[in-house]
Amino acid sequence: MKAQRDTGRRAGTIELKGFNRTLAEIEWLLLVLILVYMTLPDEPVEQPLTIIAAGAVFAIFVVGFRYANLFTLPARWKLTIETWAMLGLTAIAVWYTGKVDSPLLNLFLLVVIFSALTLGKVITLLELGLITSFYLLAAHSVDGSEIFRYEIFSSLMLRFAPFVLVAYVTSLLAADLGFARAYVEQLADTDALTGLSNMRAFDQALSRHQRLAQGGDEPLSVLMIDIDNLKAINDHYGHDTGNLAIRAVANAIRDSVRGNDVVARYGGDEFIVLLPSAPETAARRAGERILNRIAESPLEVAKAGRVGISVSIGLATLPVAAGNVEDLLRNADQALYASKRAGRNRLSTFTSLAAA
């Protein structure tokens, strides 16, 4: 569960970095569009110097805030502040180019779409509220309190409706994209046959726990587990029964360890369990629970009846401050092969090999 949350947070940060680049392009695009509009003949522009000054302040803000990295804020906050700066520039440009009749009013859509896609519904709604207030203020400065007459107010709102619709539909799409991304990530981290983590997810968990444990005295244990004689099961009962055995072992392992232990399928008939903060005695108990559970639950195979399965296990534990995870995996592997050599269906620890 925690691993899933971490993966989600990591993906969210990567995604925000991608949006960050897009926002830079939108910011410059906004500035260029406003400046190009001002060069068009026959378009009413009051106080062009004010717009140019606002554009210059905006450009300085973008360079300082984004490129010179003068402020260290979380990515989400940075994006939010930048979208507010874009709203400010757009509002000034709209105010001096025809207010509610300004063609530049549509530039607000750039900000609304970007916010709905990246910053979520709450910030988008807040921004829509700001844009609506600005729009009513602009209308009021032209028509005074007339704007509160039903016909005028409804026609103003009708012209404003596309902004709300675009924001709503874009945030729905953003939510769908979020679900799709979470699903793809889950697929990328999951072994299809067993539903356990795959090696990609395991490697990430391993380096995360290694980092957390480094510097402290926390132990880190690994159980390397290999199904015994799976080739013979495949040959005698067929590949589907071999798959059943792999799934049964996966379930037995999952049911025998703690929620924050990481269980992964390591390869064909091999599994690996990472037990953070577990000393050798605790990891050994978990390994024995796995052996017992598998011994107690033979496979039910059509026509053949009950087929017993077993696994061999290698255990290694590391005081992380004194070793590295490559050693940990190598030691667990050696212990596993000691279990195989000793006749299978047993657990060996690396410390017992080292002591022998």
Ligand SMILES: Nc1nc2c(ncn2[C@@H]2O[C@H](COP(=O)(O)OP(=O)(O)OP(=O)(O)O)[C@@H](O)[C@H]2O)c(=O)[nH]1
């Ligand atoms: N059914 C099935 N078999 C698989 C899968 N992946 C690997 N295998 C088989 O698992 C067997 C593993 O064989 P070996 O590594 O030689 O070991 P073993 O027969 O389990 O014997 P020991 O490990 O020495 O006890 C091979 O025959 C693979 O084809 C799979 O996803 N499904």
